[in-house]
Amino acid sequence: MSISKIFKAFLASLTLCLILGLSACAKNQTQTKADQLKVVTTTDFYGEVARAVLGSHGKVTPIITSPSVDPHDYEPTTKTAKLVAKADLAVYNGLEYDSWIKKLGAKKYLTVASVTGAKIGQNEHLWYQPQTMSKLALTLAKEYGRLDPKHKQDYLANAKKYQAKLAPLTKMVAQIKANSQGQKVAVSEPVFDYSLEAMGYHITNKHFAMAAEEETDPSYTDIKKLQTAIKNKEIAFFVLNTQSDSKVITNMVKLCQEYKIPVVKVTETLPAHQNYVSWMKKQYQQVLTLQK
Ligand SMILES: [Zn+2]
Missing domain, CATH: 3.40.50.1980 (Nitrogenase molybdenum iron protein domain)
Incomplete structure (x- = not known):
């Protein structure tokens, strides 16, 4: 490489660094x-x-x-x-x-x-x-x-x-399924539904949950139905998406506490400082624990 070529290459890389931001450039050089x-x-x-x-x-x-x-x-x-x-x-x-x-x-x-x-x-x-x-x-x-x-x-x-x-997650789901006995559960949103179904639970309030997901209020009838299910202890537990907040849901959780219905806490997205496996494990573990 001649001096002028080296200089040109240097200039090009310098420009690239300036475009990308100096620190990012240094960090990503190998990638x-x-x-x-x-x-x-x-x-x-x-x-x-x-x-x-x-x-x-x-x-x-x-x-x-x-x-x-x-x-x-x-x-x-x-x-x-x-x-x-x-x-x-x-x-x-x-x-x-x-x-x-x-x-x-x-x-x-x-x-x-x-x-x-x-x-x-x-x-x-x-x-x-x-x-x-x-x-x-x-x-x-x-x-x-x-x-x-x-x-x-x-x-x-x-x-x-x-x-x-x-693999440990698959094992946990199978373990939960062995004891779920097709019990009924209710959810604040349809976030955890696939896991619940794989665990053998039956979600009773899908219509209610759709409203929360779409950020509208559930209908009066849907709210009444869920309140009755909680009061009559027809559900094994209530699944709460802690990333969303609505007055209807907050009140439903209070009602669950009052009637000693366990609340399983889940999130739509990955919480800070977790990876997929640790995140799922933490959620599945809550279900396993309350089965005992
Ligand atoms: Zn969602």
């Missing part, structure tokens, strides 16, 4: 090589599996990473749009949960709905289906392998490793 895959995911829990399978062969950037952001209401920023436009693969839930990402021009898209076979109109909280993350890991390995055939075997090995981490 922004041309052959490394750039993956974005709408939520952090999908980011976790995408990252586990990708390993060191690229970079995964989740877009929604704060428990205070409700993915149902999220709207992309300019920064997000730029990030997605540069991505080799964008992973999102689908079922109109995070469809805003479709317009942002990633090179390729993968929906979790296509992985699990879910159709529009079905409950969109697919990450609560016990098999979803395992299926997603394998599909991602195949997808990465198509985009980067050199590391195909690595991706498959990484997916298997991640699947092994999920």
